[in-house]
Amino acid sequence: GAGVSQSPSNKVTEKGKDVELRCDPISGHTALYWYRQSLGQGLEFLIYFQGNSAPDKSGLPSDRFSAERTGGSVSTLTIQRTQQEDSAVYLCASSLGGADRVRYGYTFGSGTRLTVV
Amino acid sequence: AQSVTQLGSHVSVSEGALVLLRCNYSSSVPPYLFWYVQYPNQGLQLLLKYTSAATLVKGINGFEAEFKKSETSFHLTKPSAHMSDAAEYFCAVTSSGYSTLTFGKGTMLLVSP
Numbered sequence: 001g002a003g004v005s006q007s008p009s010n011k012v013t014e015k016g017k018d019v020e021l022r023c024d025p026i027s028g029h030t031a032l033y034w035y036r037q038s039l040g041q042g043l044e045f046l047i048y049f050q051g052n053s054a055p056d057k058s059g060l061p062s063d064r065f066s067a068e069r070t071g072g073s074v075s076t077l078t079i080q081r082t083q084q085e086d087s088a089v090y091l092c093a094s095s096l097g098g099a100d101r102v103r104y105g106y107t108f109g110s111g112t113r114l115t116v117v
Numbered sequence: 118a119q120s121v122t123q124l125g126s127h128v129s130v131s132e133g134a135l136v137l138l139r140c141n142y143s144s145s146v147p148p149y150l151f152w153y154v155q156y157p158n159q160g161l162q163l164l165l166k167y168t169s170a171a172t173l174v175k176g177i178n179g180f181e182a183e184f185k186k187s188e189t190s191f192h193l194t195k196p197s198a199h200m201s202d203a204a205e206y207f208c209a210v211t212s213s214g215y216s217t218l219t220f221g222k223g224t225m226l227l228v229s230p
Contacts, residue, residue, distance in 0.1 A: 033218075042222035042223050056217070102149045113158075
């Protein structure tokens with residue numbers, strides 16, 4: 001597509017429920033990134049996918065968080081047993097790989113605002 | 118390791134005044150540096166980036182930034198603020214040894230008439 005698409009744009013869930021957030025990257029972008037944006041905390045890296053390589057999960061805050069990327073395209077971020085501290089905006093970005101990620105840049109979606117009540 | 122420090126969580130300027138948003142980075146290898154802008158309820162939009170070519174980088178909406186290796190800085194400037202510049206600005210770093218962007222905590226720019 002023309003841009004990075006994220007859905008839903010807003011999600012309100014009850015504490016303890018599981019949620020799934022979706023990211024549809026730009027066609028042809030081999031790299032996909034998830035970030036979490038909490039108030040006053042900037043953007044926190046969560047997970048990175050590059051092609052068929054094993055994902056870099058070093059930023060996931062707990063084992064309640066997981067993500068997958070199917071067919072090298074769409075990605076789903078899953079948060080199990082949500083807690084109030086999970087409330088944040090979850091941003092997805094995609095890019096070309098290697099040096100092209102710098103040359104052509106990273107493109108961000110509009111994010112999913114998650115509220116856990 | 119990489120890190121970014123943005124001095125000032127909030128910066129207030131009058132319309133027409135100079136905008137200066139500060140960014141200092143830490144990187145053990147030559148960095149690539151980015152400035153993004155975020156308007157309310159929107160994603161991040163790239164303003165400009167430094168990729169080891171010219172040290173003075175011009176971006177969209179009249180913004181520019183200068184890479185100063187000796188000061189490990191990449192401050193964002195605009196000669197004359199406009200009301201539409203009010204937004205949150207993020208500085209970010211990556212390098213050849215990293216694939217992800219590391220962001221600062223952001224600076225909210227407030228523009229008063």
